[in-house]
Amino acid sequence: MRKLDLMLRDQALLGVALVSTLALIGASTWLVIDLLVTAWPRLGWHLLWQAPARAGRAGGLSSILVATGAIVAIGLLLAAPLGIAAAVALSEARSRWADVVRTSLDLLAGAPSIVLGLVGLLLFGDLLGLGYSLATGGLTLALMVLPLVIRFAEVGIRSAPAEQRAAAAALALSRWTTLRRIVLPAALPSLAAAITLSIGRALAETAALVFTAGGSDRMPTSWADPGRTLAVHIYDVALNVAGGDASAAAAAVVLLAILLVVQVALIVCLRCGRSR
Amino acid sequence: MTVLRAGATCAGASGTCAELRLEGLGLAYGARWAFRGVDLIVPACRISVLVGPSGCGKSSLLSTLNRLDELQDARCEGRVLLGKQDIRAEPDPVLVRRRIGMIFQRPTPFPLSVRANIEVPLCEHGVRPAHAREERIETTLRAVGLWDEVRDRLDAPAQQLSGGQQQRLCLARALALQPEVLLLDEPCSALDLRAAGHIEDLILSLRGFYTIVLVTHDLAQARRVADRLALLWPGADGGRLVGVGGADLGLAEPLPDASATAYLRGERVAVAGLARTAMKSGV
Numbered sequence: 001m002r003k004l005d006l007m008l009r010d011q012a013l014l015g016v017a018l019v020s021t022l023a024l025i026g027a028s029t030w031l032v033i034d035l036l037v038t039a040w041p042r043l044g045w046h047l048l049w050q051a052p053a054r055a056g057r058a059g060g061l062s063s064i065l066v067a068t069g070a071i072v073a074i075g076l077l078l079a080a081p082l083g084i085a086a087a088v089a090l091s092e093a094r095s096r097w098a099d100v101v102r103t104s105l106d107l108l109a110g111a112p113s114i115v116l117g118l119v120g121l122l123l124f125g126d127l128l129g130l131g132y133s134l135a136t137g138g139l140t141l142a143l144m145v146l147p148l149v150i151r152f153a154e155v156g157i158r159s160a161p162a163e164q165r166a167a168a169a170a171l172a173l174s175r176w177t178t179l180r181r182i183v184l185p186a187a188l189p190s191l192a193a194a195i196t197l198s199i200g201r202a203l204a205e206t207a208a209l210v211f212t213a214g215g216s217d218r219m220p221t222s223w224a225d226p227g228r229t230l231a232v233h234i235y236d237v238a239l240n241v242a243g244g245d246a247s248a249a250a251a252a253v254v255l256l257a258i259l260l261v262v263q264v265a266l267i268v269c270l271r272c273g274r275s276r
Numbered sequence: 277m278t279v280l281r282a283g284a285t286c287a288g289a290s291g292t293c294a295e296l297r298l299e300g301l302g303l304a305y306g307a308r309w310a311f312r313g314v315d316l317i318v319p320a321c322r323i324s325v326l327v328g329p330s331g332c333g334k335s336s337l338l339s340t341l342n343r344l345d346e347l348q349d350a351r352c353e354g355r356v357l358l359g360k361q362d363i364r365a366e367p368d369p370v371l372v373r374r375r376i377g378m379i380f381q382r383p384t385p386f387p388l389s390v391r392a393n394i395e396v397p398l399c400e401h402g403v404r405p406a407h408a409r410e411e412r413i414e415t416t417l418r419a420v421g422l423w424d425e426v427r428d429r430l431d432a433p434a435q436q437l438s439g440g441q442q443q444r445l446c447l448a449r450a451l452a453l454q455p456e457v458l459l460l461d462e463p464c465s466a467l468d469l470r471a472a473g474h475i476e477d478l479i480l481s482l483r484g485f486y487t488i489v490l491v492t493h494d495l496a497q498a499r500r501v502a503d504r505l506a507l508l509w510p511g512a513d514g515g516r517l518v519g520v521g522g523a524d525l526g527l528a529e530p531l532p533d534a535s536a537t538a539y540l541r542g543e544r545v546a547v548a549g550l551a552r553t554a555m556k557s558g559v
Contacts, residue, residue: 167384169347171397171449172373181396182386 032256039249047254052217056237056247061254063219067134067227070220071213072202074138075145080195082142083149088179090150091157102151109147116144117208125212132226137213144208145198152197156190157183189270196266200259206231230255293456293487294359295320296341301354302514303336303345309514310336314354316506316517323479323488325498328508329539333515334491335381337508338459341489342376343369358457374401377450378459382466383442385434390426393434393445394452401453416448420478440471447478458482460490464497476501495542499523509536 036043050060090098120140130136160183168178184191206229214226215236228236230251238248295318302312311333318324328334339345340352346369355362363372386393391413398409413430417423422444426437434445443463450458460479464472479501482488492498498505505525509518519531519540526540538545 161384163380163382163384164386166344166347167378167380167446168386170342170344170373170378170380171400171453172370173397173400174370177396177400181388181392185387 035249035252035256039246039253042246042250043253047250051219052233055241055244056217056233056251057241057244058247061230061233061251063217064228064230064233064251065254067213067220068203068229070134070223070227071137071141071209071229072199074135074223075141075202076195076198078139078142079145079149079198083146083194084153084191086146086150087153087157091154092175105147105150108143109151112207113144113205114207114211116140117211119143120208120212130224132212132214132216133224134213134220134227135223137209137227137229138223140208140212141202141205144205145201148198148201149194152190152194153187156187156194159190160186192266192270196263199262203229203255203259204231205229206235210235230258293320293485296457296487296489297355297357298341299355299357301337301340301356302352303333303340304351304353304514305349309333310350311508311515312353312513314508314517316520318487318489319504320487321484322503323483323490323501324504324506325490325492325502326506326508327492327495327498327540328515329510330493332508332510334493334508335461337515338378338461338489338491340364341457341459342373342378344378374453375455376457376459377453377455379443379446379450379461379463381462383439383446385437385442385445387433387435389431390434390437390445391430394449397449397453412452416452417445419451420444420448421474422448438471440467440474443467443471443475444478447475455486457487457489460488462492463490464494465492495540507531507536507540509533509539 047060048065049062051062052064053059090101117140120136120143124130124136124139125132128136130139164182164186165178168182173181209229209232213229213232215228215232216226217228217233218225220227234248234251234255237244237251241247298314298316298318301314301316303310304312314337326334326337336345336350341356341363343363345352352364354364356364358372358375363376366372386396388396394413394416395409398412403409403412414423417426422441425441426432426445429436434442437445443466447463463479464475467475476497479488479490483503490498490501500523502523505519505521505523506517507519507525508515518533518536519525525531526537530537531540535545
């Protein structure tokens with residue numbers, strides 16, 4: 001009798017797990033199909049190289065893709081090296097201050113992006129005089145993803161086994177060699193995850209960028225020009241442009257495709273890195 | 277065996293391989309002493325084996341000899357003389373660790389290729405040019421009997437090797453730096469019998485070329501390889517050295533401590549004070 005109960009319970013658990021998995025897959029599939037159907041009339045390769053026309057109702061996304069790429073690149077080129085360096089410092093530090101820094105980072109990570117947008121506007125836009133520009137947007141994004149990069153990188157750096165660190169010390173390897181040849185390679189998967197997540201957050205960010213990068217859909221010609229990212233464009237076209245639904249959906253499809261490419265590229269990179 | 281260094285004598289980087297002299301050595305984690313008051317002479321070019329029940333501070337003692345204890349929050353007292361130099365007083369631990377190699381209980385290959393595992397330390401310590409490093413890599417891999425097994429996959433990840441092969445690679449890596457002293461921290465205990473036998477043979481083949489300190493809890497192995505045997509015994513105030521002698525320590529003449537004698541004779545023994553001192557070094 002008891003055995004039967006246990007079996008039933010196992011089956012029930014399995015059922016619940018199966019149903020929730022299917023629900024999750026179903027929901028995202030439905031989302032993608034819905035997007036594709038709505039976007040269908042506007043989909044095509046012209047999205048990649050034509051400039052937007054009639055407030056986004058027609059034309060492509062060229063200027064928006066360029067602005068997105070530039071802002072994400074500025075943000076990551078700043079956040080990745082700074083974040084990894086900070087993570088190394090944190091993981092090596094034995095002082096109480098490290099905990100203070102970690103707590104502040106968690107606070108920063110939890111800050112609503114609209115607040116970070118205002119901070120970015122004041123700090124980089126006003127104080128540094130960068131105004132509404134790709135640079136201000138990129139710097140604000142860096143500020144936003146920095147805590148994420150630091151925490152993930154630190155987890156990765158700590159994942160190098162203590163035994164290997166001891167072995168490295170016993171071979172009289174310097175801290176720098178130990179870090180470069182043993183610790184960082186072990187941290188690579190975490191670092192890659194941190195970068196992917198950061199790109200994801202950066203691509204999806206709207207609130208912080210409306211304030212800092214501006215909303216102009218013209219082609220930016222320098223880092224001091226304002227620019228509109230994909231997410232901001234989707235938000236604007238969906239909300240402010242009558243008859244913009246198909247265009248917004250098309251831009252969303254492009255955004256999803258970019259995220260997919262980024263993910264796959266990182267997985268491939270990691271595979272290559274590991275087999276080397 | 278392959279002679280690892282020029283000349284039949286035990287000639288290290290700084291001339292001859294020296295004896296180690298431990299004077300009043302002790303190590304504490306916080307308020308707890310892992311071991312204390314250890315005076316011991318480790319003769320040059322011989323195999324000295326340190327035995328004792330787990331938790332008596334054997335591994336901790338070994339870690340003070342190349343100052344690995346400094347990676348943790350530990351407090352060390354006493355002196356360790358390598359030849360005439362007090363290595364605990366040397367400002368730069370890197371200089372100490374270059375002269376004193378170490379092998380750990382679990383094999384610790386780096387997540388690099390077989391070749392890079394040896395080459396990275398060689399590069400770090402200025403072995404140039406590249407062909408000199410290649411030569412050193414081959415010599416040491418031959419010395420540990422690994423060359424024929426890995427010559428075709430020098431660029432494969434070291435972590436794909438078997439446990440015994442990994443441990444021999446770690447030994448080769450340590451030998452490549454041409455140390456004067458080798459510290460072996462239970463190098464066979466994580467390996468199967470055959471691989472363990474292989475490592476034991478290797479240790480014996482190194483006799484006469486290096487000053488070796490082997491820590492083990494395998495008494496039979498200790499008696500097989502030891503030129504000198506020392507017993508570290510747990511006490512209320514950390515482990516203490518209760519007997520030093522030849523490989524037959526405690527067999528013919530009993531030690532003052534009856535349970536220590538029983539331990540050395542392979543009898544079952546209740547170890548007092550172990551609960552309080554049973555703190556692994558964790559290195």
